[in-house]
Amino acid sequence: MRATRAQSRSYSTVLKTMLLPAGYSVERWSYTLQRVTGVVVTLYFVLHVVETGNFIGGPGVWYVPSKDFAASYYEQVKELLHNPIFDAGLVIIGWMVAFHTINGLRLTLAHFGITLGKPTRVDPESPPRSFSNYQRAIFWASIALATFAAVYSVDALFGVLSG
Amino acid sequence: MKTVRFSVYRFDPSSDKKERYATYEVPYKTGMTVLDGLLYIKERLDHTLAIRYSCRMGICGSCGMTVNGLPRLACYTQVKEVGWSLKVEPLRNHPHVRDLVTNFDEFFKKHKSVKPWLVRTDSREQESPTSQYLQSDAELEKYIQFSYCISCGLCYSACPVVSSLPEFPGPQALALLYRYLADSRDQSRSERLKIVDEAVGIWRCHFAGSCSQVCPKGVDPALAIQLLRREMMRG
Numbered sequence: 251m252r253a254t255r256a257q258s259r260s261y262s263t264v265l266k267t268m269l270l271p272a273g274y275s276v277e278r279w280s281y282t283l284q285r286v287t288g289v290v291v292t293l294y295f296v297l298h299v300v301e302t303g304n305f306i307g308g309p310g311v312w313y314v315p316s317k318d319f320a321a322s323y324y325e326q327v328k329e330l331l332h333n334p335i336f337d338a339g340l341v342i343i344g345w346m347v348a349f350h351t352i353n354g355l356r357l358t359l360a361h362f363g364i365t366l367g368k369p370t371r372v373d374p375e376s377p378p379r380s381f382s383n384y385q386r387a388i389f390w391a392s393i394a395l396a397t398f399a400a401v402y403s404v405d406a407l408f409g410v411l412s413g
Numbered sequence: 414m415k416t417v418r419f420s421v422y423r424f425d426p427s428s429d430k431k432e433r434y435a436t437y438e439v440p441y442k443t444g445m446t447v448l449d450g451l452l453y454i455k456e457r458l459d460h461t462l463a464i465r466y467s468c469r470m471g472i473c474g475s476c477g478m479t480v481n482g483l484p485r486l487a488c489y490t491q492v493k494e495v496g497w498s499l500k501v502e503p504l505r506n507h508p509h510v511r512d513l514v515t516n517f518d519e520f521f522k523k524h525k526s527v528k529p530w531l532v533r534t535d536s537r538e539q540e541s542p543t544s545q546y547l548q549s550d551a552e553l554e555k556y557i558q559f560s561y562c563i564s565c566g567l568c569y570s571a572c573p574v575v576s577s578l579p580e581f582p583g584p585q586a587l588a589l590l591y592r593y594l595a596d597s598r599d600q601s602r603s604e605r606l607k608i609v610d611e612a613v614g615i616w617r618c619h620f621a622g623s624c625s626q627v628c629p630k631g632v633d634p635a636l637a638i639q640l641l642r643r644e645m646m647r648g
């Protein structure tokens with residue numbers, strides 16, 4: 251029998267299955283968020299190291315630049331970053347880092363079988379034991395704490411609450 | 414009379430260049446399942462429609478398909494619980510053969526690779542047994558839930574990791590591996606652990622839990638995989 255890979259492996263189906271958790275439980279949403287935040291935070295981290303390097307020592311950060319050059323570069327980068335768009339980006343990164351960390355702890359606990367229910371006689375009516383209340387509570391806690399981190403960053407960067 | 418609208422994925426690789434969706438109106442009957450609707454279409458409206466089924470009672474696991482975005486057993490899904498307008502597509506993550514029929518070769522290869530049977534080292538005792546293998550309730554409960562798997566492939570189709578990494582063994586094979594590992598009669602613990610301790614093995618599971626959500630038998634493969642992982646950590 252000839253099998254075809256049409257649709258089953260088309261990019262759009264793969265992307266849909268990977269990135270669209272619609273119809274699935276919060277565990278699937280957590281999977282998508284964990285992946286997306288992981289990729290974005292990693293990219294941010296690379297840019298952050300490069301940009302901080304430039305900020306501190308200019309492109310000659312790996313050798314000692316002349317003081318004047320470093321000073322002028324410092325000013326340029328400072329001016330570039332002094333922009334609400336970058337600040338808003340930092341708020342999002344703050345949310346992502348907090349979510350990824352706490353949700354990651356939840357997944358690590360699951361790796362050790364901690365916080366999961368026990369296998370039992372089958373009862374198709376009750377929800378899967380792996381979707382335990384502890385696991386769900388930690389997931390929602392990660393969302394709450396991430397949101398808190400974002401609010402905190404908004405306040406720190408834009409001074410909304412403290413005026 | 415109330416009718417149900419079926420929008421069905423159609424694709425025949427021997428004649429079609431592109432997939433399409435054909436729409437059929439099917440009269441509703443109380444208790445009608447998705448499979449009933451598809452059989453009505455095949456018998457009365459369009460007999461070229463290809464579907465696979467056998468038992469019609471959620472036992473054989475051959476009628477898996479994607480109904481309104483989620484993998485389900487067509488014979489086990491009441492039209493009423495999904496809606497009056499249905500979009501029926503083949504299972505994802507399995508290569509398509511024609512229309513709603515998918516190919517399970519890869520799936521069963523992975524299934525077989527985890528040795529889904531009891532392994533014993535006492536061959537003489539096996540040939541002429543001198544006693545029974547009694548298990549306590551507690552021993553039974555360690556694995557009984559996972560032994561209800563009917564290999565319908567719904568979990569495999571829902572898994573986002575299989576989707577992006579086709580070499581991943583998938584929830585069904587991993588859960589079955591744990592089912593035999595957790596059985597007090599099995600004697601191949603270390604070999605079993607080695608089978609999936611691979612670069613593209615159990616560690617690729619990210620606990621999206623979709624397998625457990627769609628399992629029509631309440632098997633909870635996500636739980637089995639996490640418990641298997643715990644066993645691997647223990648060595």
Ligand code: FES
Pocket residue numbers: 466467468469470471472473474475476477486487488489
């Ligand atoms: S036809 Fe056997 S499970 Fe649906």
